[in-house]
Amino acid sequence: MAKYTPLIPHIVMDIPASWGKEYSTARGVYDPDTRTVHVRPTSDKLDELDTFVHEAIHSVNPKISEEETEELAYIIARVLWKAKYRKI
Numbered sequence: 042m043a044k045y046t047p048l049i050p051h052i053v054m055d056i057p058a059s060w061g062k063e064y065s066t067a068r069g070v071y072d073p074d075t076r077t078v079h080v081r082p083t084s085d086k087l088d089e090l091d092t093f094v095h096e097a098i099h100s101v102n103p104k105i106s107e108e109e110t111e112e113l114a115y116i117i118a119r120v121l122w123k124a125k126y127r128k129i
């Protein structure tokens with residue numbers, strides 16, 4: 042278990058406004074400098090889960106292409122959703 046701990050990013054439910062226009066419409070961002078996943082809260086919880094998974098994939102392996110990251114996140118989020126995983 043401990044060998045994976047360094048791969049687990051910090052989680053922040055916000056994208057700071059101070060980051061500017063570039064991030065104003067982003068649903069999520071992974072900041073490699075602070076190893077933090079930032080997710081903008083939304084009422085669409087499946088979309089929010091998809092964003093978490095997407096940014097988590099970036100945090101674990103930033104070399105995976107954006108397209109492949111989107112595809113993996115889409116599938117993993119829906120598998121978790123189908124298994125009834127929800128944010129509490």
Ligand SMILES: [Zn+2]
Pocket residue numbers: 095099107110
């Ligand atoms: Zn991405």
